[in-house]
Amino acid sequence: MQLRYHTPLSAQEQLAQGLTAPQPLALADRVRFAELDILNHVNNKAYVEWFETLRVAYVNSFCRPFFDGPEPRIVIRNANLHYVREMVQDEDYIVTARVTGFRQSSFTMEQQLWSGDLRARLEAVMVAMMPDGSGKYPLPARLTRQFIDRDGAQPA
Helix, strand or coil: CCCCCCCCCCHHHHHHCCCCCCCCEEEEEECCHHHECCCCCECHHHHHHHHHHHHHHHHHHHHHHHCCCCCCEEEEEEEEEEECCCCCCCCEEEEEEEEEEECCCEEEEEEEEEECEEEEEEEEEEEEECCCCCCECCCCHHHHHHHHHHHCCEEC
């Protein structure tokens, strides 16, 4: 199966590439020379950028449409990145995202990086803030319902 880059992958495409379970959002790309370090494997900074790129796409596509009125700031509170196995130049990879849990104004995202097998995973807590940063912005009930229905998330 030909891997499509920069386009959301279907559940079937994800499974065909070795993912153990399809995720709500998954995008493929290829390791570039500029992402390598002096040891010729992917620099840690590249993993962070790959996860961030997909996290922003997830929030823009799956979260922002549910907010009425002024658009909140959605910020990352903290993240834990676990490196499983190194990557090298020209490897195809798939980065995924889903919400695993939520509270009144925050949600937890799980992200994975696959290249035949699991290479890294990231868990991040995202917080919705008022547009001016003055306080927290409650998550709309329609959004939390989508977290449950689409991602299998659970309220915390």
